[in-house]
Amino acid sequence: MSLVEEPVNLLGFSGPELAALVAQWGGKPFRARQLQRWMHQRGVDVFDDMTDLARDFRQRLGENCQVAGPRPLSEHRSADGTRKWLFDVGRDNAVETVFIPEDDRGTLCISSQAGCTVACPFCSTGYQGFNRNLTTAEIIGQLWHARRVLQADASSARLGGEAAEPSRVISNVVMMGMGEPLLNYDQVLGALRLMLDDNAYGLSRRRVTVSTSGVVPMMDRLARDCPVALAVSLHAPNDALRDKLVPLNRKHPLSELLDACNRYLEHAPRDFITFEYIMLDGVNDSDENAKELIAISRRVRCKFNLIPFNPFPQSGLKRSSAARVRLFAQQLMDAGVVTTVRKTRGDDIAAACGQLAGEVQDRTRINERLPDRGTIILKQERV
Numbered sequence: 001m002s003l004v005e006e007p008v009n010l011l012g013f014s015g016p017e018l019a020a021l022v023a024q025w026g027g028k029p030f031r032a033r034q035l036q037r038w039m040h041q042r043g044v045d046v047f048d049d050m051t052d053l054a055r056d057f058r059q060r061l062g063e064n065c066q067v068a069g070p071r072p073l074s075e076h077r078s079a080d081g082t083r084k085w086l087f088d089v090g091r092d093n094a095v096e097t098v099f100i101p102e103d104d105r106g107t108l109c110i111s112s113q114a115g116c117t118v119a120c121p122f123c124s125t126g127y128q129g130f131n132r133n134l135t136t137a138e139i140i141g142q143l144w145h146a147r148r149v150l151q152a153d154a155s156s157a158r159l160g161g162e163a164a165e166p167s168r169v170i171s172n173v174v175m176m177g178m179g180e181p182l183l184n185y186d187q188v189l190g191a192l193r194l195m196l197d198d199n200a201y202g203l204s205r206r207r208v209t210v211s212t213s214g215v216v217p218m219m220d221r222l223a224r225d226c227p228v229a230l231a232v233s234l235h236a237p238n239d240a241l242r243d244k245l246v247p248l249n250r251k252h253p254l255s256e257l258l259d260a261c262n263r264y265l266e267h268a269p270r271d272f273i274t275f276e277y278i279m280l281d282g283v284n285d286s287d288e289n290a291k292e293l294i295a296i297s298r299r300v301r302c303k304f305n306l307i308p309f310n311p312f313p314q315s316g317l318k319r320s321s322a323a324r325v326r327l328f329a330q331q332l333m334d335a336g337v338v339t340t341v342r343k344t345r346g347d348d349i350a351a352a353c354g355q356l357a358g359e360v361q362d363r364t365r366i367n368e369r370l371p372d373r374g375t376i377i378l379k380q381e382r383v
Helices: 015-024 029-041 055-064 124-128 136-159 181-196 216-225 239-245 254-265 287-297 322-334 373-382
Strands: 071-077 083-088 094-101 106-109 113-115 130-133 172-175 208-212 229-233 273-279 302-308 339-341
Touching (some): 015 029, 029 136, 083 136, 094 113, 094 136, 106 136, 130 181, 172 181, 181 208, 181 216, 208 216, 216 254, 229 254, 287 302, 287 322, 302 322, 322 339
Parallel strands (some): 172 208, 208 229, 229 273, 273 302
Antiparallel strands (some): 071 083, 083 094, 094 106, 113 130
């Protein structure tokens, strides 16, 4: 008795991979481009609905393939318009994806791993531990699903006589959800290439951002393979503090990281690196810390994005006061450093920066190995 093979999920296939598959069946490359546009641009997952494909080709696809994004378990909407989806990625693991509408753009924040191994104490994902990397289909599937939902909403609005809103369109994608993207390099690279492909999502390199905590070798590879906008989770201006806040710093310290940033700028679509900096009361928000950041800005063309901390119970950390954040930002700007303060969005549905947790069956036993991480840091910094 032979086992029936699982249909091949085409959602994560690149253009060349689709062309190779079609060629096996005697098809021309343009068939692959048609198929890619049906899946990604029109969001169609039923082959018989792909009406300009030949009937026998559709039949072959239906017998051997499928178009399947991760299954949505829930959707939450914030009072400010932010939307968060929880996606099932199997074996009792789920990841979160967030859409943030603004007047001039719509940004989708995508996850790359079920959990995270970096274990930053200010990030709730890190407290979930780590289970596995997501596949290209699971990564791009978050964009595929969100785009389908938003397009359906826009169609309903037009039928209801409402004016189209730019914020209903996904114009920007940021790899800032659950996980460290560059520790899942090959699968993330496949997803990035689909985001940029004119037959898929056709996004500009400037509008796709990868956020990393500082995986230096993979930063160099990304610069060569697919240079998109880069954001670096800095969060501390010196090695002693960054070792505590971003444990990966012990492997790739600041000097090594800053050198990698400068190498990346030789290929980047933007002429600066965005340094993300979470504002933690009494930990990294002093005047001296601001001076250290100014010194860093003299070494790398950059801008700073200051992020008010979004508290969660396990961390033991506190958000810097609004007055402290303003003063800190002003010190940077007075020194000529481009600085923004991130607006907190979606915190009423736990969709704000650092709050994404999903559901992860931890294989790392991180909470057994590193209990009370944030509380310990807070005590050390205030001694």
